Amino acid sequence: MDHTIDELIIKYLSGTLTEEEQVLLDEWKALPQNRLLLDQLSNGDWVKRELQKIGQVKEEQAYNKLSQIYAQQQAPVRMQPKRPRTGWWLAAASLVLFLGAGSWWLWSRGSGKAAPVELAKSDDRFKNDVQPGGNKARLLLADGTEIVLDSAGKGLLTQQGGAKVIKTDNGGIEYQQGAGMGNKEGVVYNTVSTPKGGQYMIALPDGSKAWLNASSTLRFPTAFTGEQRVVELTGEGYFEVQPMASGNQGTRKAKKPFIVQAGNVNVEVLGTHFNVNAYTDEDVIKTTLLEGAVKVVNSHTTGLLKPGEQAQAFRQGTLKTVKQADLEQTMAWHNGVFAFRNAPVLAIMRQAQRWYDIEVVYAGKVNKEQTLNGDIPRNVALSQLLKILEATGSVHFRIEGKTVTVMP
Structure with missing residues (x-):
């Protein structure tokens, strides 16, 4: 079974990781930025602050996502976490991961190592990928x-x-x-x-x-x-x-x-x-x-x-x-991160233009003032950034050479 890292993190916080899943999580958190995210999600004060940064929480989306995760758990072999989290903490951390400031990383079983990978299967819209600056x-x-x-x-x-x-x-x-x-x-x-x-x-x-x-x-x-x-x-x-x-x-x-x-x-x-x-x-x-x-x-x-x-x-x-x-x-750019805080799509794409050396065009009735939240490393490929933004359900993208088309 392939595992998304957000699922593994929630299971870690709830104390329901299997031994196999713990191995995957340990390899993923070998990267400093991933370890940092896990430490932050284990910090109640940080989780509260991140929740405050999230604008409009899509409650139905969150409920459906969490229900899907918990329904897929099949009598796991329980492991003792160092600090089991309370119910409110787990729910809050889940919302942070899925709706606002989470890292949105996935685990790549085929890569053989912990690394940020694409959020979806191969997509022709992103076949002409662009590397970061x-x-x-x-x-x-x-x-x-x-x-x-x-x-x-x-x-x-x-x-x-x-x-x-x-x-x-x-x-x-x-x-x-x-x-x-x-x-x-x-x-x-x-x-x-x-x-x-x-x-x-x-x-x-x-x-x-x-x-x-x-x-x-x-x-x-x-x-x-x-x-x-x-x-x-x-x-x-x-x-x-x-x-x-x-x-x-x-x-x-x-x-x-x-x-x-x-x-x-x-x-x-x-x-x-x-x-x-x-x-x-x-x-x-x-x-x-x-x-x-x-x-x-x-x-x-x-x-x-x-x-x-x-x-x-x-x-x-x-x-x-x-x-x-x-x-x-x-200071996010200086620290190697995109930090979006109620940032309009238009402002986000201006940052993407500068960092990935691309041109941006808009097709259809795109709400350019739609605001998004999240922290995303600047060392990811352009397709990863765009798929993270697509996960909000607000916008979609297509890469053609050095031109990115923004679509509703």
Whole structure:
């Protein structure tokens, strides 16, 4: 009998696993992300929080699914779980798995190992599958020369404006300002761009780090010599900024501000961790603060953020502060996850376009504002993502080359 992992998890929580099923579950949870899901479902507080995130619960769908699972149990050999779950816990965990934030993994008997696999049998609609994105970027030098970073070898790539540009062992690049190197070229600018399906990490000349999401660009000087450290961002980037003393002799203790220019928004910090989402196809530029403090300026409106807050800068110049931002959702891309929280189909497909380098078209009367919930790893093939979304019953898809058609 083939087993779906959601069935095995429910049986684990209820203490009804057979010995054969326990072996399958143990192999599946060998992957860190799978172990994490199982630990989360064993945590009552986490289950309650996930239930709160689920929008409209389809009670009939849940009842039919659970009835089917329990009806199929045939006098199993019972094994003692470490912590049997109470009735409410089991029911709540079931709803989380089937309707909202579950991982929706299946066990592949033919693969011989624990792995995420397709949610359904082979389907011609998904025969032209697309693999997920990865570490991809191009570096544009001051003289117009371009270096493809994902295929470049490790070590010294070039020297720009007195800084050595080095590709590190972890696949990112680092700008090193060496003592006595001089700066005969003066300050020059470099640009790192990620394509659709790409992401990349840059260690800037001051020791600050920037991670770029797909379809993003960061332009920066190869040395921060002025009284401000200014970089220009399009797309999305996560920054960990190092404090840097000002060179002004009269303000020895002053810190040199780090400013991210994103469209008509300036984000000014001294030393902090924050994320900026500034895609041109989104209506709002979002700055989310994890640590430290930032000042966000949108036209003539200014906002000061504390950790856990988010500034939403609208194109027409207004600024709104969200006091309790969803940090998990904001940082999901950086942590290798799609985190959908009442996300409209239209917004979900924009994320898919960037990460899988696809075009999306809509056929029929698709409710583009239909909201969905769930956490899905970004390392799955496109077909898996689409089948997970189809499991909600709200939308259907077809892959043709690099084009995905969304259907009701």
